[in-house]
Amino acid sequence: MNTLDGYNQPLSTQEDVELTHVARGTPCGEYLRRFWHPIALTEELAGVPLPLRVLGEDLVLFRDKRGELGLLFRHCAHRGTSLEFGIVSERGLRCCYHGWLYDVDGRILETPAQPDNPVRRNACQGAYPTLEYSGLIFAYLGPQDERPTFPIYDSWSATSDTELVPFKLSYACNWLQIHENTADPMHIPFLHGRVSGVQFTPGFSELPLLSFANTPLGIVVNSTRYAEGRLWMRAADVIFPNVAQYPPAFETGEEERLLLGAWATRWVVPSDTTRSWVIGFRHFNTRLDPHGQGNREEIGLEKVDFSGQTPAAPEDRQRSPGDYEAMIGQGPIAIHANEHLLSSDRGVARLRKLLRQQVSSLQAGNTPELPRVYSEQPVPTYTYEALAPAPLPKDPASFQRIGDQTLDLLIESATETSSSRGEWLQRKIGELIRCL
Numbered sequence: 001m002n003t004l005d006g007y008n009q010p011l012s013t014q015e016d017v018e019l020t021h022v023a024r025g026t027p028c029g030e031y032l033r034r035f036w037h038p039i040a041l042t043e044e045l046a047g048v049p050l051p052l053r054v055l056g057e058d059l060v061l062f063r064d065k066r067g068e069l070g071l072l073f074r075h076c077a078h079r080g081t082s083l084e085f086g087i088v089s090e091r092g093l094r095c096c097y098h099g100w101l102y103d104v105d106g107r108i109l110e111t112p113a114q115p116d117n118p119v120r121r122n123a124c125q126g127a128y129p130t131l132e133y134s135g136l137i138f139a140y141l142g143p144q145d146e147r148p149t150f151p152i153y154d155s156w157s158a159t160s161d162t163e164l165v166p167f168k169l170s171y172a173c174n175w176l177q178i179h180e181n182t183a184d185p186m187h188i189p190f191l192h193g194r195v196s197g198v199q200f201t202p203g204f205s206e207l208p209l210l211s212f213a214n215t216p217l218g219i220v221v222n223s224t225r226y227a228e229g230r231l232w233m234r235a236a237d238v239i240f241p242n243v244a245q246y247p248p249a250f251e252t253g254e255e256e257r258l259l260l261g262a263w264a265t266r267w268v269v270p271s272d273t274t275r276s277w278v279i280g281f282r283h284f285n286t287r288l289d290p291h292g293q294g295n296r297e298e299i300g301l302e303k304v305d306f307s308g309q310t311p312a313a314p315e316d317r318q319r320s321p322g323d324y325e326a327m328i329g330q331g332p333i334a335i336h337a338n339e340h341l342l343s344s345d346r347g348v349a350r351l352r353k354l355l356r357q358q359v360s361s362l363q364a365g366n367t368p369e370l371p372r373v374y375s376e377q378p379v380p381t382y383t384y385e386a387l388a389p390a391p392l393p394k395d396p397a398s399f400q401r402i403g404d405q406t407l408d409l410l411i412e413s414a415t416e417t418s419s420s421r422g423e424w425l426q427r428k429i430g431e432l433i434r435c436l
């Protein structure tokens with residue numbers, strides 16, 4: 001170790017291209033193109049086309065006067081002017097420059113300066129399929145014969161009163177460092193407590209013991225804490241390729257509860273290699289938020305009622321930085337070759353390893369292994385929180401074991417019916433705690 005010798009300190013500029021680059025033809029760009037991604041809030045479409053850059057492609061999203069959504073290459077197939085200046089028509093979008101009219105699927109409907117021509121019959125504007133779900137617009141940018149079905153996660157209908165409130169946040173950095181944040185729960189007691197000051201509730205400052213397990217969808221990440229006679233376990237979903245779900249961030253760690261279901265679902269969608277969106281749903285129901293702490297008014301375009309996800313106020317950003325500052329602070333693309341990972345970073349290492357397997361498997365000519373065709377039934381997910389009175393675990397090993405065994409039970413519980421799953425889990429985890 002040579003201190004004060006920055007001159008000789010190795011510093012790589014080598015990006016982890018395989019996992020971070022997202023353009024068409026790159027390994028990860030091709031992998032991500034095998035899934036549906038949210039790209040806009042329904043409320044962003046207000047009568048005029050919306051220019052968007054998605055996975056490095058310049059596109060334009062619009063809703064024609066029939067109500068049909070279209071997602072087209074941004075530059076007109078005639079002489080290339082931007083269709084963000086196009087006029088929304090009864091059917092499709094008309095280019096401002098020479099009036100070509102495009103249908104929502106890219107078909108050329110009119111070339112008014114020369115109505116009868118072979119180009120109109122043989123060419124078309126690049127277009128991608130879209131779908132709309134609960135206030136978010138999703139797109140699929142991959143090959144048509146590999147288009148997956150759209151997954152409906154069980155957390156979206158956890159109770160009959162569950163409401164999904166959409167949000168979209170912009171980040172000036174690579175998608176992966178944002179996604180990795182969920183697989184790195186050891187940042188929580190520091191960034192959201194001991195270092196930056198309490199950003200959620202004081203209970204989060206307690207150091208957790210971490211457990212990780214693979215699920216049929218990706219990874220489940222569990223943090224186990226013990227405080228004031230209670231065991232507190234929180235498990236978040238990391239779903240491939242770019243989805244995550246969390247239990248409530250308002251939890252104080254003081255009230256007893258057992259909750260299967262997510263408080264938020266979010267995708268990290270690359271706009272390009274150095275810009276991303278965090279797009280998702282905040283979930284509302286009386287079970288998740290018995291004290292009514294969520295605030296729908298603070299959720300939407302560039303806002304969410306969840307501390308630290310958007311840029312801090314200028315006077316706070318260096319005194320109480322949040323997730324946003326920490327992730328942007330890793331640079332436009334985090335350079336993995338310069339990191340020094342510890343065992344507490346094993347969730348990040350696991351995520352990268354699985355992602356690399358998926359990406360290289362596709363490169364080898366296989367279809368991505370994780371499910372891409374979903375049944376009509378809601379897809380079981382694993383986000384979970386338990387707060388239960390318990391004796392102080394005898395030693396760190398039994399403390400660790402209860403976290404690990406809880407994850408095993410969570411995964412096993414997915415074979416139960418959705419109505420019996422919560423009860424089954426409550427009983428099994430109760431038995432685990434009694435054996436402490």
Ligand code: FES
Nearest residue numbers: 076078079095098
């Ligand atoms: S450039 Fe679009 S119609 Fe000519």
Ligand SMILES: [Fe+2]
Nearest residue numbers: 187188192323
């Ligand atoms: Fe965080």
